[in-house]
Amino acid sequence: MRFRLTLAHLGAPFAGWQRQPNAPTVQATLEEALAKLAGIPVATVAAGRTDAGVHARGQVVHLDLDRPLPAAALVHGLNHHLPASVRILAAAPATDGFHARYSATAREYRYRIVRARVVDPFRAPFAWQLDGSLALDAIRSATALLVGRHDFAAFALAGGAHRTSVRTLLHAAWEEDDDELALRLVGDGFLRGMVRGLVGTLIEVGQGRREPASIAALLAGEARAAAGPTAPAHGLCLERVCYPAALGGPEWEAGARPDRRSGALC
Amino acid sequence: MRFRLTLAHLGAPFAGWQRQPNAPTVQATLEEALAKLAGIPVATVAAGRTDAGVHARGQVVHLDLDRPLPAAALVHGLNHHLPASVRILAAAPATDGFHARYSATAREYRYRIVRARVVDPFRAPFAWQLDGSLALDAIRSATALLVGRHDFAAFALAGGAHRTSVRTLLHAAWEEDDDELALRLVGDGFLRGMVRGLVGTLIEVGQGRREPASIAALLAGEARAAAGPTAPAHGLCLERVCYPAALGGPEWEAGARPDRRSGALC
Numbered sequence: 421m422r423f424r425l426t427l428a429h430l431g432a433p434f435a436g437w438q439r440q441p442n443a444p445t446v447q448a449t450l451e452e453a454l455a456k457l458a459g460i461p462v463a464t465v466a467a468g469r470t471d472a473g474v475h476a477r478g479q480v481v482h483l484d485l486d487r488p489l490p491a492a493a494l495v496h497g498l499n500h501h502l503p504a505s506v507r508i509l510a511a512a513p514a515t516d517g518f519h520a521r522y523s524a525t526a527r528e529y530r531y532r533i534v535r536a537r538v539v540d541p542f543r544a545p546f547a548w549q550l551d552g553s554l555a556l557d558a559i560r561s562a563t564a565l566l567v568g569r570h571d572f573a574a575f576a577l578a579g580g581a582h583r584t585s586v587r588t589l590l591h592a593a594w595e596e597d598d599d600e601l602a603l604r605l606v607g608d609g610f611l612r613g614m615v616r617g618l619v620g621t622l623i624e625v626g627q628g629r630r631e632p633a634s635i636a637a638l639l640a641g642e643a644r645a646a647a648g649p650t651a652p653a654h655g656l657c658l659e660r661v662c663y664p665a666a667l668g669g670p671e672w673e674a675g676a677r678p679d680r681r682s683g684a685l686c
Numbered sequence: 687m688r689f690r691l692t693l694a695h696l697g698a699p700f701a702g703w704q705r706q707p708n709a710p711t712v713q714a715t716l717e718e719a720l721a722k723l724a725g726i727p728v729a730t731v732a733a734g735r736t737d738a739g740v741h742a743r744g745q746v747v748h749l750d751l752d753r754p755l756p757a758a759a760l761v762h763g764l765n766h767h768l769p770a771s772v773r774i775l776a777a778a779p780a781t782d783g784f785h786a787r788y789s790a791t792a793r794e795y796r797y798r799i800v801r802a803r804v805v806d807p808f809r810a811p812f813a814w815q816l817d818g819s820l821a822l823d824a825i826r827s828a829t830a831l832l833v834g835r836h837d838f839a840a841f842a843l844a845g846g847a848h849r850t851s852v853r854t855l856l857h858a859a860w861e862e863d864d865d866e867l868a869l870r871l872v873g874d875g876f877l878r879g880m881v882r883g884l885v886g887t888l889i890e891v892g893q894g895r896r897e898p899a900s901i902a903a904l905l906a907g908e909a910r911a912a913a914g915p916t917a918p919a920h921g922l923c924l925e926r927v928c929y930p931a932a933l934g935g936p937e938w939e940a941g942a943r944p945d946r947r948s949g950a951l952c
Contacts, residue, residue: 428806428807428808429807430807430808475808477806477808495804496803496804499804504807504810504811505807506807507804507805507806507807508804509804509806537762538761538762538765538773538774538775539773540694540743540775541694541695541696541770541771541772542694542696542741542743542812544770544773545770546808
């Protein structure tokens, strides 16, 4: 019986989602809690294989259990065994054919920047601290060029094991709130390090060190070295994953207004 | 030369403000950073002697230096030596006669509650998780009885070393936002554990285990055992400290609207 979990976790304690030797990962932590609950090893598959230090508010995971279990027992049983840095927010039996990674139609990421010389300890773990002026109009023009179907190889880190570097960006917009700036990206998929490569490059545009139009050349096949640096991991959060309505949704809607608390678009 | 600092810190890493043997405190951490910067030991005095686990967004501290130092050098020099869990947000030369504790006219505390069975790891360290129904109208009636000049001994923990247990509560109101509930209290001073004793008692009212009118008897001299339990420390935050305008302010104004980001009333 396949279950679908929605999971939130802090980035700092983990070397990313994917299990690896000699480093604490979200997958290993979750599978350890699952083994305690189920009494046998249980494998998990996540929608987004987040990098070390990246946070998640709405990671989606599937797993198969031999025997049926009430969804509430799965939520509270797992949370009992998990550290406080990982929480199962929801669980439900998966629709037939549901696969957390392959069924996903859209992933939504948010990258937070605080523009201040001093950042309080409540926000510092969740935002890139960036002092100095930024030309927001230039950043916005450059960002608009990213939307659509493109080869994003110039923004990706090596090691992602992707078959193709072509992805469709469905939505890309900056939100400003007092001294905070956040980039919300929704795409059908993201290459390894792609969001942070995009942010590092767009910030170069804002700092006047790169023309907005240079984005077009990067999308036309330039090398990684031609793009900007990879922005720090702790500013990034996987906010939400979308699925077709037939597989339980939530679907992504281009015109949908962000949810008040999470700000998520789907 | 006397300086005034505004400081934010996380609660979890510290056994409260006040220096004590064999436990990490905010005062000891700050004075260690100051000694590195000044080259000699420097004592500090804080407006609010917060308890272990209580957060602060706007603690105010004074200290005396032998030689003048630019305020910016004090901010950035101290932040360089402080752990990320403590940040100096501002520094300024103090007005003649300024004393962080004795000059303060009002302190503002905020206590956050999340009403949910599962709380994500981003909010859990900053709010008391409380599942089940609460009668908000009853809580609000009880809260209104607290405003004014009263003997709050029934709500305080032992060991505060206060000369009197009479304090004036200037403002007490609950704010509701989705699944969050927060009590904002402004008073001329607070006894040790008083905010958390008030919260624990008001929640008993909300749970139907105590009449709103019982607050009057508690304020009329009942013992600590007659009030409710002390709510957990991690829900509490010292938001702001107010001073007379002649000492640099900010003054507390009864009708002032909360600041958008910090929500502070002064």
